[in-house]
Amino acid sequence: MRKMISILVRNHPGVLSHVSGLFARRGYNIESIAAGVTERPDVTRITIVVSGDELILEQVAKQLRKLIDVIKVQDLKYSESITRELVLLTIHVPRDKRQEVVLTANSFGAEVVDIADKTMTLEFVGNERRINVLLRALENFKVKELARTGFVALPLESQLEPERTLL
Amino acid sequence: MTPTKSGAEIIVQSLIDAGVDTIFGFPGGRVIPIYDVLYSSPIRHILTRHEQGAAHAADGYARVTGRVGVCIATSGPGATNLVTGLATAYMDSVPIVALTGQVSVNMIGNDSFQEADIYGITIPITKYNYLVKDAERLPQVIKEAFYIACTGRPGPVLIDIPSDLQTARVTPRKLAPVKLPGYAPVTKGHPRQIEAILKAVKTARRPVIYAGGGVISSGASKELRRFVEKTQIPITTTLMGKGVFPEDHELSLGMLGMHGTKYANYTIYESDLIIAMGVRFDDRVAGDVQKFAPLAKIIHIDIDPAEIGKRVGVNIPIVGDLKSILEMLNEKVETTARKRWLERVSQWKREHPLTYKDNGSLKPQYILEVLSEMTKGEIVVTTDVGQHQMWAALYIKSMEPRRFITSGGLGTMGYGFPAAIGAKVGCPERPVVSLSGDGSFQMCIQELATVRMFKLPVKIFIFNNSCLGMVRQWQELFYNKRYSSTVFEFNPDFCKVAEGYEVPAFRVTEPQEVRKAIDKALNMDGPVLVDFRVAPGENVMPMIPAGGGQTDFIGEGDD
Numbered sequence: 001m002r003k004m005i006s007i008l009v010r011n012h013p014g015v016l017s018h019v020s021g022l023f024a025r026r027g028y029n030i031e032s033i034a035a036g037v038t039e040r041p042d043v044t045r046i047t048i049v050v051s052g053d054e055l056i057l058e059q060v061a062k063q064l065r066k067l068i069d070v071i072k073v074q075d076l077k078y079s080e081s082i083t084r085e086l087v088l089l090t091i092h093v094p095r096d097k098r099q100e101v102v103l104t105a106n107s108f109g110a111e112v113v114d115i116a117d118k119t120m121t122l123e124f125v126g127n128e129r130r131i132n133v134l135l136r137a138l139e140n141f142k143v144k145e146l147a148r149t150g151f152v153a154l155p156l157e158s159q160l161e162p163e164r165t166l167l
Numbered sequence: 168m169t170p171t172k173s174g175a176e177i178i179v180q181s182l183i184d185a186g187v188d189t190i191f192g193f194p195g196g197r198v199i200p201i202y203d204v205l206y207s208s209p210i211r212h213i214l215t216r217h218e219q220g221a222a223h224a225a226d227g228y229a230r231v232t233g234r235v236g237v238c239i240a241t242s243g244p245g246a247t248n249l250v251t252g253l254a255t256a257y258m259d260s261v262p263i264v265a266l267t268g269q270v271s272v273n274m275i276g277n278d279s280f281q282e283a284d285i286y287g288i289t290i291p292i293t294k295y296n297y298l299v300k301d302a303e304r305l306p307q308v309i310k311e312a313f314y315i316a317c318t319g320r321p322g323p324v325l326i327d328i329p330s331d332l333q334t335a336r337v338t339p340r341k342l343a344p345v346k347l348p349g350y351a352p353v354t355k356g357h358p359r360q361i362e363a364i365l366k367a368v369k370t371a372r373r374p375v376i377y378a379g380g381g382v383i384s385s386g387a388s389k390e391l392r393r394f395v396e397k398t399q400i401p402i403t404t405t406l407m408g409k410g411v412f413p414e415d416h417e418l419s420l421g422m423l424g425m426h427g428t429k430y431a432n433y434t435i436y437e438s439d440l441i442i443a444m445g446v447r448f449d450d451r452v453a454g455d456v457q458k459f460a461p462l463a464k465i466i467h468i469d470i471d472p473a474e475i476g477k478r479v480g481v482n483i484p485i486v487g488d489l490k491s492i493l494e495m496l497n498e499k500v501e502t503t504a505r506k507r508w509l510e511r512v513s514q515w516k517r518e519h520p521l522t523y524k525d526n527g528s529l530k531p532q533y534i535l536e537v538l539s540e541m542t543k544g545e546i547v548v549t550t551d552v553g554q555h556q557m558w559a560a561l562y563i564k565s566m567e568p569r570r571f572i573t574s575g576g577l578g579t580m581g582y583g584f585p586a587a588i589g590a591k592v593g594c595p596e597r598p599v600v601s602l603s604g605d606g607s608f609q610m611c612i613q614e615l616a617t618v619r620m621f622k623l624p625v626k627i628f629i630f631n632n633s634c635l636g637m638v639r640q641w642q643e644l645f646y647n648k649r650y651s652s653t654v655f656e657f658n659p660d661f662c663k664v665a666e667g668y669e670v671p672a673f674r675v676t677e678p679q680e681v682r683k684a685i686d687k688a689l690n691m692d693g694p695v696l697v698d699f700r701v702a703p704g705e706n707v708m709p710m711i712p713a714g715g716g717q718t719d720f721i722g723e724g725d726d
Contacts, residue, residue: 068350
């Protein structure tokens with residue numbers, strides 16, 4: 001069971017260790033974690049992707065809600081949310097292959113942000129599936145370095161609307 | 168212009184404003200400014216001889232009074248010595264505010280002398296914690312800490328205060344109300360769930376109440392008693408719940424679980440409805456959740472939503488404060504006659520009473536039985552951890568809440584004696600008896616100096632069998648009698664140790680002396696230590712082995 005949890009917390013030092021500690025203790029590997037300030041400067045949104053047994057994840061969510069600094073815990077379903085991650089990828093590219101990389105990048109809407117003697121760096125924003133497809137399309141090139149921000153997500157309002165009117 | 172105050176003055180004033188009149192602590196380099204202010208403040212400071220003692224004393228004080236216990240220690244080792252005490256309080260939901268000194272802000276993170284990241288260390292064992300970096304925030308933080316410690320599910324809160332904040336000059340400002348957007352404990356039970364409970368109670372044929380420490384925290388014993396008497400439903404309590412209902416009442420089944428009474432466990436096992444109140448289905452209560460109460464519907468009432476459904480599936484969950492929920496239930500609950508069920512329960516009580524073999528030697532069970540009979544639930548008892556703790560839970564009949572003080576969740580050896588100090592300070596009008604094993608007592612033996620110095624009349628009863636009895640019992644039963652490191656080939660002479668601390672002491676070796684000895688100890692002025700040389704090799708029975716179901720009893724004493 002893979003879950004994406006969006007947590008709104010009071011923005012102050014130490015809050016991340018409170019949150020991540022809950023997962024670590026139960027042996028859950030956090031696959032991705034991204035944190036950033038929200039529309040309110042005193043509130044941070046932490047988006048966590050974690051996998052584990054559903055019942056225990058539910059227990060973790062309850063424990064998260066119990067933390068004094070946690071304002072809200074939302075279980076985001078993939079089908080009902082927009083998820084995005086930013087990827088920076090530096091690959092080894094011989095000069096004669098540059099064109100190929102640029103073409104691949106263009107067809108995905110990825111941007112070439114740096115070209116060096118033997119490498120190229122691409123920037124790409126997408127959901128998980130598109131990121132995986134892009135990485136596979138470039139798998140003939142040796143990766144020098146890869147940096148990913150982790151997923152951020154928000155509920156897909158248009159999907160939620162009918163439910164809201166029902167309520 | 169408002170005159171400025173030092174951070175330390177602000178701290179002590181904030182404590183006074185929070186209603187604190189007593190704190191337990193041990194000074195050190197990084198709290199000297201606070202101690203300097205305490206020196207001339209109205210707050211009574213109880214100097215322990217180890218910071219662990221201060222934490223446990225604050226805990227005992229909190230459990231007896233229902234108020235927040237306060238302890239203080241310096242940075243580094245002072246702070247880390249509080250850790251066991253904080254973890255103990257956290258596991259048993261006891262409201263404590265712990266203040267620690269810290270190296271000055273500009274030195275934090277430099278491995279400075281006596282620096283420890285106590286904020287990081289205590290994250291998983293406190294309800295909340297602070298590392299304050301701005302002296303202006305001190306009053307607000309202290310106000311918040313007390314609020315968090317004693318509301319909702321209570322728990323310990325730690326405030327780490329760098330030394331330069333204590334000497335900084337601050338202009339006192341008006342306090343803002345506590346505003347914590349993520350913290351709003353639900354207190355009122357949901358009316359729909361109340362209805363569901365009433366219906367389930369009405370139709371149940373074999374109901375039982377399983378009540379724990381949450382009832383005590385909520386101050387709901389009176390409401391619980393009314394509920395029991397209206398419904399005539401038998402009630403068993405956890406170790407933490409001892410005293411929520413008078414144990415001499417015919418509907419009381421005493422304690423359940425691993426070392427609970429057989430009749431409590433049989434009743435749970437055969438019940439068709441469990442009304443769980445302020446409990447957490449701990450593994451010492453329900454070793455095997457599949458074989459706990461296979462036929463029962465479960466109602467779970469608790470203030471902490473994270474407890475509901477944690478170990479067992481629940482049919483009717485309700486989140487809220489027990490006192491208010493019981494009041495709502497009591498308004499409408501009806502009496503249902505369940506003669507056959509009550510007969511069955513009392514038959515179990517008759518057939519499986521608590522027993523031990525009387526062979527003329529000094530039995531710990533006998534001492535506790537006599538103590539219970541002589542004091543009739545009117546004393547405060549604290550225990551350490553191990554066999555004597557379980558015997559005390561079984562043989563001392565508790566009549567009121569906050570009179571049986573024990574480390575249930577963490578099982579902290581060394582807890583009982585310093586907790587008795589806190590209990591005596593918090594409840595000076597009642598006799599306080601500290602029950603210890605010879606193993607446990609040696610873990611905080613230094614606090615003899617504290618009872619002597621403050622002339623605190625704590626009565627120390629040591630159940631001395633010269634071994635670590637509970638582990639020895641497990642080795643006997645499950646490890647082929649290989650008594651690895653559980654038999655003390657040397658033990659100090661506790662009477663002589665006490666004498667060194669100028670605490671009167673005497674020894675009891677024969678059962679005939681017990682009554683007189685207890686009478687003498689209780690009637691002496693000041694503290695006293697009684698070294699009961701109890702029969703070694705005695706086991707706590709009944710017993711369900713770890714992971715066992717409610718009827719999987721083993722071992723001797725089986726009837």
